[in-house]
Amino acid sequence: MARYQLDARRLLCPMPVIRAQNRVAELQPGDVLEVTCTDPGALNDIPAWCRINGHRVLATRRDGNEVIIDIEVGDGT
Amino acid sequence: MSQAKRKAVALVSGGLDSMLAVRVIQEQGIHVEGINFYTGFCVEGHTHAIRKKDQGKDKRNNALWVAEQLGIKLHIIDIVEEYKDVLLNPKHGYGANMNPCLDCKIFMVHKALEWADKNGFDFIITGEVVGQRPMSQRKDTMPVVARESGAQDRLLRPLCAKNLPATLPEREGWVDREKLYDFSGRSRKPQMALAAQFGFSDYATPAGGCCFLTDEAYSRKLVDLWQARGKREYEMDDIMLLKVGRHIRPAPHYKLIVGREEGENNFLEGYRKIYIHLRPISHTGPLVLLDGEASEEDIVLAARITARYSKGHTAEQVTVQVTDLNGVSRELVVAPLSPDELKPEWHL
Numbered sequence: 001m002a003r004y005q006l007d008a009r010r011l012l013c014p015m016p017v018i019r020a021q022n023r024v025a026e027l028q029p030g031d032v033l034e035v036t037c038t039d040p041g042a043l044n045d046i047p048a049w050c051r052i053n054g055h056r057v058l059a060t061r062r063d064g065n066e067v068i069i070d071i072e073v074g075d076g077t
Numbered sequence: 078m079s080q081a082k083r084k085a086v087a088l089v090s091g092g093l094d095s096m097l098a099v100r101v102i103q104e105q106g107i108h109v110e111g112i113n114f115y116t117g118f119c120v121e122g123h124t125h126a127i128r129k130k131d132q133g134k135d136k137r138n139n140a141l142w143v144a145e146q147l148g149i150k151l152h153i154i155d156i157v158e159e160y161k162d163v164l165l166n167p168k169h170g171y172g173a174n175m176n177p178c179l180d181c182k183i184f185m186v187h188k189a190l191e192w193a194d195k196n197g198f199d200f201i202i203t204g205e206v207v208g209q210r211p212m213s214q215r216k217d218t219m220p221v222v223a224r225e226s227g228a229q230d231r232l233l234r235p236l237c238a239k240n241l242p243a244t245l246p247e248r249e250g251w252v253d254r255e256k257l258y259d260f261s262g263r264s265r266k267p268q269m270a271l272a273a274q275f276g277f278s279d280y281a282t283p284a285g286g287c288c289f290l291t292d293e294a295y296s297r298k299l300v301d302l303w304q305a306r307g308k309r310e311y312e313m314d315d316i317m318l319l320k321v322g323r324h325i326r327p328a329p330h331y332k333l334i335v336g337r338e339e340g341e342n343n344f345l346e347g348y349r350k351i352y353i354h355l356r357p358i359s360h361t362g363p364l365v366l367l368d369g370e371a372s373e374e375d376i377v378l379a380a381r382i383t384a385r386y387s388k389g390h391t392a393e394q395v396t397v398q399v400t401d402l403n404g405v406s407r408e409l410v411v412a413p414l415s416p417d418e419l420k421p422e423w424h425l
Binding site for chain 2: 010012013014015017018021041044045048049051052053054
């Protein structure tokens with residue numbers, strides 16, 4: 001269970017989702033990916049992408065203009 | 078012994094037609110997953126993210142939302158780089174604006190075919206309807222999409238399949254042709270009736286489609302960009318900036334991008350280091366980027382235009398800060414350009 005980070009700042013949706021999707025594809029079930037974004041739309045889109053693709057959002061938080069989303073990688077089912 | 082469950086990949090735009098096409102095929106026991114392509118010209122997302130007045134709106138990504146309603150996985154694929162060749166060299170030409178719809182559809186179905194082969198999917202479905210679009214969804218061009226994409230008879234259009242020759246999934250009995258549809262033309266009534274039948278009451282109905290290239294004003298700005306640079310090429314930042322602000326070209330060698338409101342000004346802030354930029358400091362006003370090479374005379378005119386769009390537009394003088402590409406700022410005191418002096422033909 002490793003923890004990874006992804007910098008998706010200054011990208012507008014859907015690019016943060018695409019970057020998260022491509023990074024998640026390289027990780028193992030149980031790994032956690034922390035995605036940092038500046039487009040608040042990611043707060044809707046990344047959790048939606050996780051729900052339909054079998055991953056779990058562990059936490060979302062705001063830090064100034066940044067939103068940070070922790071994704072736990074699922075097993076793809 | 079039962080056969081393995083057949084699998085279809087669907088082009089999911091986020092609109093109603095692809096949503097219906099997926100559900101029609103799901104109803105026949107087929108496993109469906111969606112693909113959504115991101116070209117950089119998609120109306121989804123960006124403009125809502127940029128403009129302050131839109132920030133209170135529901136910013137859902139419709140393709141993701143549709144996938145969730147249907148209970149399917151969605152794969153969003155970045156095709157920004159590959160798409161340049163589609164836009165710059167469309168074999169079948171452009172539609173009413175800079176929209177290469179037929180080449181675009183061929184390209185997307187081809188990419189979906191590659192994805193299907195790589196991931197073990199049997200066929201491709203789209204929400205296309207014969208006669209619905211003037212370029213890519215005509216009786217004579219729909220076979221072109223199937224042929225030139227390489228998908229051939231593995232491309233099934235469930236909403237109008239009965240108007241077209243039977244495809245592989247139909248001939249093999251993976252899907253029952255009798256349970257497919259024969260929609261045609263531009264009327265939306267059959268789709269709305271089918272949506273009601275499936276219990277879909279909330280779906281996106283984007284006016285003017287989901288692609289900026291079908292937009293006349295956007296296309297005009299894109300052509301202007303190519304003319305000004307003397308070459309047909311673009312980067313992601315270029316196509317993003319065409320979506321934002323007023324574009325004013327007082328002379329062939331430079332143009333101004335004027336933020337229209339706070340959200341756009343904030344977005345343009347991100348480009349300050351790569352463009353000469355101007356902002357009024359004696360009055361509230363926009364951030365203005367200068368794209369091109371400008372003489373001192375041009376800079377003064379740019380400052381006067383900047384003042385024109387500030388709260389000081391009726392004042393005798395407005396102080397405008399001008400920052401060059403080295404980050405060095407200076408102040409110019411200028412008279413705002415009068416409405417008569419701002420020539421209509423400068424507006425792109």
